[in-house]
Amino acid sequence: MTLRLLHSADWQIGRVFSQFEPDDAAALFEARFQAVERLAALAVEHRVDAVLIAGDVFDAQTVSDKTIRRLFNAMQGYVGPWVLLPGNHDAALAESVWTRAHRLGAIPSNVLPCLRPEVRVVGDRFAVLPAPLVQRHTYGDLTDWYANAVTPEGLPRIGLAHGAVQGVLPDDIDSANPIAADRAVTARLDYLALGDWHGSKRIDDRTWYAGTPETDRFKANDSGQALLVSLAGADATPEVQPLHTGRYRWQQRDIRLAVPTDLDTALDTLAAYAGDDVVQFRVSGTSDLSGQRRLQHGVDSARARVRALVYDAQDLRLEPTEEDIEALHADGYVGEVLQQLRDEQSGPEAERARDALVILARMLDDLAERPSVKT
Ligand SMILES: [Mn+2]
Numbered sequence: 001m002t003l004r005l006l007h008s009a010d011w012q013i014g015r016v017f018s019q020f021e022p023d024d025a026a027a028l029f030e031a032r033f034q035a036v037e038r039l040a041a042l043a044v045e046h047r048v049d050a051v052l053i054a055g056d057v058f059d060a061q062t063v064s065d066k067t068i069r070r071l072f073n074a075m076q077g078y079v080g081p082w083v084l085l086p087g088n089h090d091a092a093l094a095e096s097v098w099t100r101a102h103r104l105g106a107i108p109s110n111v112l113p114c115l116r117p118e119v120r121v122v123g124d125r126f127a128v129l130p131a132p133l134v135q136r137h138t139y140g141d142l143t144d145w146y147a148n149a150v151t152p153e154g155l156p157r158i159g160l161a162h163g164a165v166q167g168v169l170p171d172d173i174d175s176a177n178p179i180a181a182d183r184a185v186t187a188r189l190d191y192l193a194l195g196d197w198h199g200s201k202r203i204d205d206r207t208w209y210a211g212t213p214e215t216d217r218f219k220a221n222d223s224g225q226a227l228l229v230s231l232a233g234a235d236a237t238p239e240v241q242p243l244h245t246g247r248y249r250w251q252q253r254d255i256r257l258a259v260p261t262d263l264d265t266a267l268d269t270l271a272a273y274a275g276d277d278v279v280q281f282r283v284s285g286t287s288d289l290s291g292q293r294r295l296q297h298g299v300d301s302a303r304a305r306v307r308a309l310v311y312d313a314q315d316l317r318l319e320p321t322e323e324d325i326e327a328l329h330a331d332g333y334v335g336e337v338l339q340q341l342r343d344e345q346s347g348p349e350a351e352r353a354r355d356a357l358v359i360l361a362r363m364l365d366d367l368a369e370r371p372s373v374k375t
Pocket residue numbers: 056087088089162174175195196
């Protein structure tokens with residue numbers, strides 16, 4: 001009978017998104033529990049034999065008791081086995097988030113945290129070989145023991161580990177924690193379920209990163225998924241199908257303003273963002289004041305529509321045109337200040353000069369709009 005597993009990882013429950021405004025940060029915090037609820041529903045829908053979570057279930061050892069309890073509540077929709085592995089963020093220290101969860105009595109009987117590297121048979125269907133991190137960083141390969149691990153005859157051997165497959169991933173991964181690239185072969189595993197890399201990624205036929213079920217950073221390609229793994233029998237190659245689980249779409253956009261149509265591109269891009277987008281929007285290059293005004297309007301209106309938006313115009317240089325300055329009615333002393341700020345944008349105080357220029361332009365604008373006031 002086909003063994004079906006749902007492979008997930010890097011839930012990072014309790015993650016605080018302090019780079020965003022508080023209401024947006026709270027929604028992103030909540031979204032991680034909702035992703036677990038969706039995983040439970042998928043586990044039921046696909047009638048899996050177990051759900052495997054390859055580490056970093058919790059984002060930190062210090063998450064609140066309430067967060068711990070809420071996580072296990074979010075798992076209630078699926079009553080089959082959940083096999084949980086500590087990662088670098090929630091390592092199985094002597095005193096850890098796991099020992100606290102245990103003391104709280106929060107862990108249901110169908111949830112199996114694997115705090116020790118020992119074979120466990122799950123539901124008489126397969127043997128899992130967990131390689132829990134017991135500290136945040138290790139420099140030895142915690143999956144070394146797999147090769148000599150004895151598992152019951154006839155049961156699939158499923159590895160569960162958290163770390164960096166050597167020689168395959170770019171080096172900006174979360175932590176050291178090396179895993180040999182050929183581990184599935186050398187340890188005769190039917191499947192090796194990995195975590196730490198936040199996008200879904202195939203290493204070989206039997207070795208996959210699931211990625212995080214809810215994206216949590218801008219650089220995480222193919223995140224927001226879980227893997228449905230089907231093993232038809234002994235020696236069969238696993239069939240691995242990504243299932244969509246994520247809600248929010250994290251996107252980063254850099255637009256350089258050089259020719260007039262670049263501003264249209266920027267405005268069109270902003271206008272296309274929708275409610276579940278989490279956006280980092282950067283502009284650089286140069287703009288005149290009227291362009292800057294339209295851009296700011298586009299940003300403000302997008303900000304009120306999307307989940308979260310971070311706007312970075314640090315490298316945008318303002319070049320007021322003669323028309324801009326004329327429209328501001330800035331002659332005499334104010335006109336000189338304006339010219340000075342314009343020039344200072346290429347000096348050491350560039351950022352302050354640009355900010356001052358924007359503020360001054362806005363004030364002059366406001367004054368110009370009031371008919372009774374002459375500048
Ligand atoms: Mn990790």
